[in-house]
Amino acid sequence: MSETTTNKKEKTKKDKAKKKKWMKLRHRIVRNLAYMVLYPYSKIKYGITIEKNKDTKHSQYLILMNHQTAFDQFFLGMAFKETIYYVASEDLFSNGFVSKLITYIVAPIPIKKQTTDVHAILNCMRVAKEGGSIAIAPEGNRTYAGENVYINPAIAKLAKKLGLPVAFYRLEGGYGVHPRWSDVIRKGKMRGYVSRVLTPDELKSMPDDELNALIREELYQNDCTLKGEFKHKKSAEYMERAFYVCPDCGLTEFESCGDIVKCKKCEKEIRYLPDLKLQGVGFDFPFEHTCDWYSYQCDFVNKLDTREYTEKPLFEDNGVKFSEVILYKNKKLISKNASIKLFGDKVLIEAVNNQSLTIPFEEASAFVVLGKNKLNIYYNGKVYQLKGSNRFNALKYVNLCYRHKNISEEKSDDKFLGL
Numbered sequence: 529m530s531e532t533t534t535n536k537k538e539k540t541k542k543d544k545a546k547k548k549k550w551m552k553l554r555h556r557i558v559r560n561l562a563y564m565v566l567y568p569y570s571k572i573k574y575g576i577t578i579e580k581n582k583d584t585k586h587s588q589y590l591i592l593m594n595h596q597t598a599f600d601q602f603f604l605g606m607a608f609k610e611t612i613y614y615v616a617s618e619d620l621f622s623n624g625f626v627s628k629l630i631t632y633i634v635a636p637i638p639i640k641k642q643t644t645d646v647h648a649i650l651n652c653m654r655v656a657k658e659g660g661s662i663a664i665a666p667e668g669n670r671t672y673a674g675e676n677v678y679i680n681p682a683i684a685k686l687a688k689k690l691g692l693p694v695a696f697y698r699l700e701g702g703y704g705v706h707p708r709w710s711d712v713i714r715k716g717k718m719r720g721y722v723s724r725v726l727t728p729d730e731l732k733s734m735p736d737d738e739l740n741a742l743i744r745e746e747l748y749q750n751d752c753t754l755k756g757e758f759k760h761k762k763s764a765e766y767m768e769r770a771f772y773v774c775p776d777c778g779l780t781e782f783e784s785c786g787d788i789v790k791c792k793k794c795e796k797e798i799r800y801l802p803d804l805k806l807q808g809v810g811f812d813f814p815f816e817h818t819c820d821w822y823s824y825q826c827d828f829v830n831k832l833d834t835r836e837y838t839e840k841p842l843f844e845d846n847g848v849k850f851s852e853v854i855l856y857k858n859k860k861l862i863s864k865n866a867s868i869k870l871f872g873d874k875v876l877i878e879a880v881n882n883q884s885l886t887i888p889f890e891e892a893s894a895f896v897v898l899g900k901n902k903l904n905i906y907y908n909g910k911v912y913q914l915k916g917s918n919r920f921n922a923l924k925y926v927n928l929c930y931r932h933k934n935i936s937e938e939k940s941d942d943k944f945l946g947l
Contacts, residue, residue, distance in 0.1 A: 550635060550651070551658045556611045558633045566602050574599065574705055576718035578606050581695065583725045588661050590692040592683070594676055594747040595665035596702025598899070603720040604697050610661040615639050615648060619898050619913075624858040638856065641668060641896045641904070649686060656690045663697075666743060669897065669947040672770045672923065673822030674703040674751040674804065676744075677947045684739040687731060694726040696746040703751035704758035704804055707818075708900060709769040711918075716758035752817035757802035763787045764800035767818075769901045772843070772924045773825040775814050779842055783919070826927070830943055834889075834932040837872030843924060844869045845916050850879060853904065853911040868914055870925055873932050875905070877914070885912075890936050895929040895946060897922045923947075 570576050574597070591612065593604055601614050616636040621627045630636065637655065639648035652662050666683040667676060687694055701718035723746055731739070767789040768782035777793040784790070788809065790797045797809040806813050806821065815821040850866035851859040863879035877885045889895075893906040903914040903922035914922070926946035934942040 549658060550613070550655050551611065551660050552635065554632075555613075555634055559605060559611055562602075563606055567606055570599065570603060570606070573713060574603075574702075574718050575716055576603060576701075576705075576720055578603055579719070579721035581608050581722045583693075583695065583722065585727075586693040586725065588656070588659055588692055589695040589725070590656075590687055590690050591661060591663040591695045591697050592687075592743060592747060593663065593665050593697040594699055594749050595667050595670045596699045596749070596751070597670070597706045599706075600665070600699060600702065601663065603699065603718075604663055607697065607720060607722065608661065608695075612661045612663050613637055613655050615652070615662065615664045617641050617898060618855055619853070619902075619904065621856045622853050622859060627856075637662070640906075641894065641898075649689070652686065652690060656692055662690070662692070666747065667947075670708040671703055671751075672708050672947075673818040674707075675819040675822075676748055676750075678944060679740070679744055679747070681736070681740045683743060684736040687739065687743075688736070691728050691731070693728060694731060696723045696725075696743075697721070698723045698747065698749060700749055701751060701754060701756070701758075704754060704756070707767075707770075709766050710762075711766060711900070712760050712762050714758040714760040714763065717756055750819060752804050752819045754804070758804065759802045761786060763802065764789045764798075766900070766918060767800065768919050769921050770818075770923060771821060771825060772921050773828045775824065778828065781843070781921075826943070826945055829927050829931050829945060832872075832928075832931060834872035834928060834935055838874075839871075841869035841871055841876070842928070843921075845920055847917055848877075848920070849915040850877060851913045851915075853913050855911060859913060862912075866914070868916075868925075870928060872928065875925060875929075877912075887912075889929045889932040892929065895926045897926050897947065 593600060605612055614636045618638045618640050621638045637648060637651045639645045655662055666679045669677050671677055699720050701716060705716045705718050706713045764784045764787045767784050771782055774780045774791040777791055780791050780793045782789050782791055787800050788797050796811060798813050799807045799809055801807055804817060806815055844867060846867045848866045848868050850863040851861050853859050866877055866879045869876040874886055874888045887905055887907050896904040898904055901920045901922045903925055905912045930944060930946040934940055
């Protein structure tokens, strides 16, 4: 074999190895260019103070953060000099050309929500082996009411498997500035900073339950206890995306306008104040903050026997965009104007072309809220997405599904309602 042929084969092997690498130089270039634009934008738009990571002992991390706004990953990225690869919901990768572009320029790590995704774990290990830093929001969901939601204890095992220094990145004030249920950003103050870095030796010596407790402690944030104000004339608009239980009426629907949200059954009005407190209009509302109201709502659902509500729908939403998600490719529209009925044990989706689909909760692998008010249903090997009007509440479908699952699996004392 000639020397030229040998050199060509070696070059081909090197090129293939290079193509297989997750980390690319362009990711670093994009990060640096984005920083110049996003740093001033973030300070002006979100009022955030981004404190740089002061740890100089490590050049690679597993970064765990609490999740408050849709912009959190950018805040985090500006606090670290390292190139960071973010674990992101598979929905980000199912938007055709846009998803391909995002993958090309920043290469996020896809993960299926509410599942044990082996591929996501393997990809994290691959990035770690190449020297990259990885960022994960262990909650997997943005807070709905100002206080952290459920953290899957599997995060401790992943942290130990990766063996990287663990940096805890805390965000404060994000719920006040931009609640998950709102379309508007309020005038207020945020802060993002690294609260602690756990060394690999410390990580290795810590039992899983102790590590999980530490993760919950380091990432815990309740914006309702913050001092300061978050002002906007539409401060309560679309709060009905988060709340569907009235302390007087039980299961209900709300309608918002300006700084007021009103129960459609009893017509009582609640004002959302700039200091994040709630105030009854002409009556004493029993909850001081949204986190108190949200906690009551979860308790209410956890006391329901969903088996009593199988004949008539508890809720019905019309004008819903109904699609099938072709994972990591695109979305196939089934109907622009479907209706969805929520029963205690199932959902019934009816399309205008006389197509209907009944999804029993016991047979669905997961119900997931995406963004502000999109609903993904994992059923029979497929993923369906429902996107309603601006006032659509996807949360109630998730909560009722998991409540019924807990009952049917004889785990009625389990308080987990999907997030």
